[in-house]
Amino acid sequence: MTGEIVVKRIMVECGHCCGKGQVEFTGDIRDTLELLDKVKGVTGAALAEKVGIKATAMNNRLAYLLRMGLARCVKHGQKKIYFRV
Numbered sequence: 001m002t003g004e005i006v007v008k009r010i011m012v013e014c015g016h017c018c019g020k021g022q023v024e025f026t027g028d029i030r031d032t033l034e035l036l037d038k039v040k041g042v043t044g045a046a047l048a049e050k051v052g053i054k055a056t057a058m059n060n061r062l063a064y065l066l067r068m069g070l071a072r073c074v075k076h077g078q079k080k081i082y083f084r085v
Contacts, residue, residue, distance in 0.1 A: 029065065032047070032061040033070055033071070033084070035047060035050070035051065036065070036082060036083065040083070041074075041083055042082055043079050043081060043082070044082065045058070062082050069085060070085055071083065071085055
């Protein structure tokens with residue numbers, strides 16, 4: 001290797017072709033997924049505070065990751081604790 005940084009590409013089913021193809025996962029959702037890789041169990045509010053965005057925005061990102069099957073959550077009282085799958 002020549003010191004190059006290799007970024008693992010995350011591919012998900014395409015929503016426009018009914019899952020027949022795949023597209024690369026990019027943007028804010030990808031950043032959120034990478035944050036989940038670094039922490040072991042976190043609430044949406046705690047993750048939002050770490051990034052500096054509103055908790056509602058972070059919870060929307062986490063809900064999307066749950067739908068895509070890339071994250072899971074466990075209820076602990078009224079809180080949801082998120083983990084990377």
